[in-house]
Amino acid sequence: MSAPIHVVVLPWSAFGHMIPFLQLSIALAKSGVRVTYVSTPRNIKRLPRVSPSLSQLLTYKEISFPRVQQLPDGAEATVDVGFDKIQYLKVAYDLLEKPFSQIIANHSPDWIITDFASYWAIDIANNHRVPHMFFSVFNAAVRCFVGPKEFLVHEGRVRVRPNPESLTTKPEWVTFRSSVAFRLHEAKGYHAGFFGENASGIRDSERLARVLEGCQVVVIRTCMEFEGEYVELYESCMKKPVIATGLLPPEEINETLDKTWSEVFKWLDEKSPKSVLFVGFGSECKLTKEQVHEIAYGLELSKLPFIWALRKPSWANMEVDVLPNGFQTRTSGEGKVCFGWAPQQRLLAHPSVGGCLFHSGWGSVIESLQYGHVLVVLPFIIDQGLNARLLVDKDLAIEVERREDGSFSREDVARALRSAMVEEEGEKIRVCTRNVAKVFGDSKLHQECYIGGLAEYMRKNAPRTNSP
Template sequence: MAPAEEPTAATTLELAPPPPPVHFVIVPLVAQGHTIPMVDLARLLAERGARVSLVTTPVNAARLRGLANHAARAKLPVDLVELPFPTDIDGLPPGIENIDQVKDNNHFVPLFEALQKLAGPLEAYLRELPARPSCLISDWCNAWTADVATSLGVPRLFFHGPSCFYSLCDLNAVDHGLHKQTAAADDHDKFVVPGMPVHVEVTKATAPGFLNAPGWETFWNESLEAMRTADGAIVNTFLDLEEQFVTCYEAALGKPVWTLGPFCLANRRDAEAMASRGNAPDVAKQNTVTAWLDGMDTGSVVFANFGSLARKLPKQLFEVGHGLEDSGVPFLWVVKDTEVETPDVHEWLEALETRTAGRGHVARGWVPQLAILSHRAVGGFVTHCGWNSLLESIAHGVPVVTWPHFADQFLNERLVVDVLGVGVPVGAAAPVMIFDDENVAVTRGDVARAVSELMGGGEEAEERRRKAKEYGEKAHRAMEKGGSSYENLTQLVESFRRSGRKES
């Protein structure tokens, strides 16, 4: 019998268990426009072998059950972590855990105060893990995660939802004192945003800023501090779209900026994920919309949808409907259930549908926007200029009519119209309130003009379509192996794999 061989270093290494996967803990803001891209990011990370824990509250977790089920079927290491939502918040009605549930402007601050109380439960969850996570990725607005990461010695990246163009404008406005200048200005005074590689002009109403309205000073200052102390930033964009702004933003921020988008293309080969992204799908409604689009000519339909927050009162809603009708263009229009609650609006909408039967379709409630934008019949998009919506449209080669409402949307409009050349402005000049705004900011004539210009013929319209298609092709290339976003994601995961993890 031969003597047993002593194990060599090589065989010892071969027998050693593989290192645990890189573990990212993602903490989105409880708002659909912020949660959806971070859910997409979770999927992208998991597809590269990372473990991902998506942290949210019970009401929001219920909305994301489809994600968890899909991840399980696809054998992706994504898990939902529910933190108990605080119940002792003055001024916040029970049951409100998401910004889109708020029905009174006075409830926004109490909701953010409630979110800050999640710091303790988050830290407790992280301490109970067998090993510290590799990295915490939190929304720019979730400044309360900064102390948790510092306490545990966990690296933290912030995710900022708008375009890099907007983020650079905002950072430069802070660093150069533009916010103080605009606060003291008249409504129509114009200012040039300093430090930009292109000329950007804003008014008091359209100047950059998140959480910097009266009453939000503490949240804003805390968010700026959390941004300054983070280890880097993640942005939902790609270099062929915003490279000059990414370069400047990274220099101004003084830390790495990871461009990993368009995140929405994480779903490009999965019809089920595309249809359920952001909410549980209404299969019957989806089938009705798809069947209607299937019967329309390629590129003939303009799609109108204005995001999850802004709700139009009847006077403004009527202008939108008449404008779409007067444009003469086939249209698919999404109207919120809360916008058609009264009998007179319901009756008016039915009359509009009767008059435009055959070339118009009105969908009530939530629809799978990404699936619609990817349909061959859609040739234009009337949008509120939220960055998710704009990037989804760009990624599918669809030019846009821009109708910004608030926050980052006015500067996002400047990017797509003035810099990228893929948009037609409807003419909105000032923000609207989320609720009960009686102003008619845009008339039916504005809507009809912009839609006709976007969808019509002529050299300018064709050039917009050409540019949109080109950016769409570049977006897909960015996400494929060898593309800029694909390789950036590889480098991000590998950087945390190399750095290892600290034991609890």
């Protein structure tokens, strides 16, 4: 029996990328592919341990994170720095080129899978004659909106994406009905961050363009049942293979609960099925005091039972300073606010939870829809606004209304919550989310059909399997 094919993966240093790369690695290992997951020491320590059952096929490989003067000690991921420092994280990340090349030379893998940021991995792959895959942690609708490589740089970019306003309408190459586009307040930040210069000396748009130009295959965390029209469109734009990996739904984790969380779950056990709203905005969304307070007052106005997983923002000295004065006392009967780490997967799986108020990041969308939860979306950064429009197009979410400057009120929050969770106008969405759970929660579909198919493609197209 021949040895399993070997893949080396390298994600960008953001947990919104590292976690999907790990989920892809686990899924490939389950299909008999040997995976070496490359990241930096502190990031690897913060990732889940590899299951003993997969330890022969999936291993972590540490690569030292270079020191850059502008970064604080120990900063190895976007969560460790403010938004203005991410450009220096890219400076350090680019210094991984030489040690990553050495890893490829030492391991001689059959495939390399990397992210948008490591444009230099294309030359490494070519120099070592290893085929390269680009793995998109964003969905196909986002990939289509961002567009093919010719519109990311040079004259094509100037013609199609000259300013933020150009990001507020459906692009010319999307030929079917779609509302997937940025609002102007979102577009301003995205245009500056994606097309603008940064300390690394290479724009994010240029990084992505080089990766799309040089890779042999694009793989996307999605499935045809959900957005097949976008996958097919993107492949026609790219003129190279585009493969859906399936949704890579996270596995349930049976964490040991401390006393506080045990009490929370007892509280949930007493609630009616599908009646409780889960609220969570993750660690990458750094909300302002005004935003946190408007969300809090919106929850209070909605009069819905809720559980809010909340991280203490940097602007608050103590947890007691985060929420409006008296909020927790006034909502103590119907609401729970839990600071710090939360067993999110276990919370979402609880039968009393029926809806989610969150940022509409793609990973969180997948986590929520596998349980059929109705979605109330309040996007803030990167792809979140595009995801929100996609979900609304597919009758799976209600988006909180905002002003032109991106601000929102407590009344906007409460209105969206009640519409989604209890009012008659939200019934169509509640039915659609229950139905789509049959796809999002079908682990056999995603593992056996999609990952099994991807693994087989990699085996058939690995250079050593095609050698005479």
